[in-house]
Amino acid sequence: MSEGLKRDYEIGEEIGRGRFGAVFRCFAADSGEALAVKTIDKTQLTDPTDRQLVEREAKITLLAAAGNPHVVQIHAVYEDESSIHLVLDLLPGPDLFERISGRGGPIPEPEAAAIISQLMEALNACHQRGIAHRDVKPDNVMFDSLGRLRLVDFGSAECFGKGMTMSGVVGTPYYVAPEVVEGREYGEKVDVWSAGVILYLMLGGIPPFYGETATEIFEAVMRGNLRFPRRIFSSVSTAAKDLIRRMLCRDASRRLSADQVLRHHWIVGGGGALHLT
Structure with a gap:
C-alpha cells in the first residue's frame, strides 16, 4: 500500500x-x-x-x-x-433506489422536489463544465451523513464541447433516453430524461416505461407513450406531471435543460406549495 x-x-x-x-x-x-x-x-x-x-x-x-x-x-x-x-x-447510504423501495409507496412531493432539485443542481453544474453523466439512476444517487444528495459513478461520463454531440449506447435500460436507444448522436439532455424517469418513479412507485427484458424496455422507451394512471397519480399535482412531461419529451430540442428544470414552478414552489388545477 x-x-x-x-x-x-x-x-x-x-x-x-x-x-x-x-x-x-x-x-x-x-x-x-x-x-x-x-x-x-x-x-x-x-x-x-x-x-x-x-x-x-x-x-x-x-x-x-x-x-x-x-x-x-x-x-x-x-x-x-x-x-x-x-x-x-464516505457515503453510508442508503442510495436513492433503497430509499424509494424502502418506502413501500410513493415519495411525497415536497421530498421528491428536494431530491430532484439537488440532482439537477449537480447535473446543471456538470453540463456547464461540458460533462454528461450518461448513467443517471437511483443507484448512482447517494446521500452523505447530513442527508445531502451526492451524484456518484462517472464511469460512463463523457466530455462534450459547445455544439458537440455524443454517441454510443450507454446507461441503464429503464433510464436511458430514446435518442440513445435509437443510436443517434445526442447531447447532455439525456441526463434530464433519466432524471425525469427518477421523478416519475418517486411519485408513482413504478417506472414510466416498463418491460420484462432490456429489449422490451427499450421498445417502450422508443414508443414514449407517457401515461399517468389515475389509480396511482390521482393525488399527484398537475404541476408535477407538467414537469415530468417536459423532462420526458421525446424531442430533445424541446426537452427542458437542467437549468430550466430548476426554474420550473413545481421546483421553485417546493413540490407542494404550488398545486395547479
Whole structure:
C-alpha cells in the first residue's frame, strides 16, 4: 500500500467491492474525518483500455466535483506498484433506489422536489463544465451523513464541447433516453430524461416505461407513450406531471435543460406549495 496513503490516512474495514478492487473506510490522520478509499488492483487492469477508463473516470470526477456540493468529492489520489488509491467522500447510504423501495409507496412531493432539485443542481453544474453523466439512476444517487444528495459513478461520463454531440449506447435500460436507444448522436439532455424517469418513479412507485427484458424496455422507451394512471397519480399535482412531461419529451430540442428544470414552478414552489388545477 502507498506510503503516502498510510501516512495520511488510517485504513479501516472493507465496506464494498467492485470490478477492479475494494473500498475501505478510512480516517484522515490530521482531522480524523471519516472517508472512503477505493483501491484499484492494477493487476486486474489487463486491458490497456481498462487503465484508461479508470484514469479517465478519476479526471472527470475531479472536474465535475470542483466546487459542486452535490457530486462525490475525490480528496486525494495515490499510486504504488500494485494499486491506484482514490480517497472519496464516505457515503453510508442508503442510495436513492433503497430509499424509494424502502418506502413501500410513493415519495411525497415536497421530498421528491428536494431530491430532484439537488440532482439537477449537480447535473446543471456538470453540463456547464461540458460533462454528461450518461448513467443517471437511483443507484448512482447517494446521500452523505447530513442527508445531502451526492451524484456518484462517472464511469460512463463523457466530455462534450459547445455544439458537440455524443454517441454510443450507454446507461441503464429503464433510464436511458430514446435518442440513445435509437443510436443517434445526442447531447447532455439525456441526463434530464433519466432524471425525469427518477421523478416519475418517486411519485408513482413504478417506472414510466416498463418491460420484462432490456429489449422490451427499450421498445417502450422508443414508443414514449407517457401515461399517468389515475389509480396511482390521482393525488399527484398537475404541476408535477407538467414537469415530468417536459423532462420526458421525446424531442430533445424541446426537452427542458437542467437549468430550466430548476426554474420550473413545481421546483421553485417546493413540490407542494404550488398545486395547479
